Amino acid sequence: MDFETYFKGELDSVREEGRYRIFTEIERHCGTFPHATRYVDETTQPITVWCSNDYLGMGQHPAVLDAMRRVLDECGAGAGGTRNISGTNHHHVMLERELADLHGKEAALLFTSGYVSNWAGLGTLAARIPGCVVFSDALNHASMIEGIRHSRSQCHIWRHNDAGHLDELLSQYGPDVPKLVAFESVYSMDGDIAPIADILDVCEAHGAMSYIDEVHAVGLYGPRGGGVAEREGLMDRITVIEGTLGKAFGVMGGYIAASESLCDFVRTFASGFIFTTALPPALAAGATASIRHLKASEIERARHKERVATVRRRLDGLGIPHLPNPSHIIPVMVGDPKKCKRISDWLMDNHGIYVQPINYPTVPRGTERLRITPSPVHSDGDIDRLIEALSDIWSQCELARRSAAA
Numbered sequence: 001m002d003f004e005t006y007f008k009g010e011l012d013s014v015r016e017e018g019r020y021r022i023f024t025e026i027e028r029h030c031g032t033f034p035h036a037t038r039y040v041d042e043t044t045q046p047i048t049v050w051c052s053n054d055y056l057g058m059g060q061h062p063a064v065l066d067a068m069r070r071v072l073d074e075c076g077a078g079a080g081g082t083r084n085i086s087g088t089n090h091h092h093v094m095l096e097r098e099l100a101d102l103h104g105k106e107a108a109l110l111f112t113s114g115y116v117s118n119w120a121g122l123g124t125l126a127a128r129i130p131g132c133v134v135f136s137d138a139l140n141h142a143s144m145i146e147g148i149r150h151s152r153s154q155c156h157i158w159r160h161n162d163a164g165h166l167d168e169l170l171s172q173y174g175p176d177v178p179k180l181v182a183f184e185s186v187y188s189m190d191g192d193i194a195p196i197a198d199i200l201d202v203c204e205a206h207g208a209m210s211y212i213d214e215v216h217a218v219g220l221y222g223p224r225g226g227g228v229a230e231r232e233g234l235m236d237r238i239t240v241i242e243g244t245l246g247k248a249f250g251v252m253g254g255y256i257a258a259s260e261s262l263c264d265f266v267r268t269f270a271s272g273f274i275f276t277t278a279l280p281p282a283l284a285a286g287a288t289a290s291i292r293h294l295k296a297s298e299i300e301r302a303r304h305k306e307r308v309a310t311v312r313r314r315l316d317g318l319g320i321p322h323l324p325n326p327s328h329i330i331p332v333m334v335g336d337p338k339k340c341k342r343i344s345d346w347l348m349d350n351h352g353i354y355v356q357p358i359n360y361p362t363v364p365r366g367t368e369r370l371r372i373t374p375s376p377v378h379s380d381g382d383i384d385r386l387i388e389a390l391s392d393i394w395s396q397c398e399l400a401r402r403s404a405a406a
């Protein structure tokens with residue numbers, strides 16, 4: 001086989017579909033985020049980032065940076081091993097305690113990313129519980145899907161956020177069949193929120209374990225940043241809460257929080273937990289500092305809400321269509337992959353506004369969008385520039401507007 005020709009041919013067909021990914025090369029500037037520098041064709045350009053998952057700007061928070069610098073000096077760069085062989089640093093143990101406390105659980109288990117925590121957590125539970133049947137929300141993240149697939153257990157997909165459909169599917173199995181229900185709280189691309197209480201009612205009626213991905217909610221929702229389940233007083237009814245340290249907490253890593261025995265079970269049987277180098281201690285310390293700060297401080301969450309509401313109101317004023325949802329994610333709908341990419345390029349080249357186009361397969365074809373994520377560190381001026389640029393391109397491209405909101 002001529003491998004090179006094969007690779008190029010496959011890539012060409014992706015390009016023709018307008019969904020070939022070109023990474024935007026940027027340099028984030030600590031202290032002035034969301035302002036950054038873009039590197040393109042041997043030159044640089046100042047830009048404002050409007051699509052980051054550093055939702056609260058914690059990636060540049062002094063408490064986080066101080067902790068990371070201190071522990072970098074104290075412990076050095078890397079962990080020096082897997083968790084099993086010399087790599088379990090005091091700072092990992094403290095972080096796991098902090099996470100267990102955040103979610104009101106007995107224990108927590110740290111992974112190198114949220115992706116790995118889903119893949120290994122779900123994969124291990126579903127594979128190692130004999131006869132386990134998995135029930136997965138139709139819009140679950142790729143990391144959950146891959147974990148479930150890897151387990152090779154039987155899996156049913158329930159209609160997105162439809163607790164009634166979940167109930168129907170669960171009803172096909174008797175009480176002796178072990179069941180695992182996997183879903184998210186805030187869905188990343190539409191920004192909608194699951195009816196968690198209804199789903200838990202159904203899980204409890206069928207004796208099913210519940211596994212929630214709160215990746216887009218931890219740090220952001222609940223009085224201590226424990227997520228939507230904390231806000232709704234539901235954490236103690238959920239079997240496993242999974243989260244990331246890489247989005248609102250501004251650092252890197254993933255985790256599950258659950259009972260002592262469940263975490264010990266995953267620790268013992270998950271290949272993706274044990275056969276990989278532990279996170280750098282400085283990173284663990286930075287994450288701990290971030291969680292601690294957001295447990296006690298409401299300022300970031302309040303300002304975040306206000307910024308999101310302001311951007312939505314300004315978009316409504318111009319009739320620019322965005323998906324209504326109860327979260328902090330603002331999907332501005334375009335509905336065509338090439339147009340979506342062109343608008344994004346134009347915003348960047350002419351206004352230094354960086355909003356990544358979101359195309360298939362991340363979202364269904366025909367629902368291509370610009371996913372805007374305002375943060376507490378976006379200023380009024382930043383918002384003015386975003387809105388003016390969007391208004392301009394909407395006129396130029398003769399894109400549909402909604403009649404201006406009252």
Ligand SMILES: *Cc1c(COP(=O)(O)O)cnc(C)c1O
Pocket residue numbers: 113114115116118141143184188213215216244245246253254
């Ligand atoms: C980003 C994401 C993850 C993965 O988390 P990382 O820490 O970035 O690996 C898991 N689930 C959802 C829903 C996500 O959007």
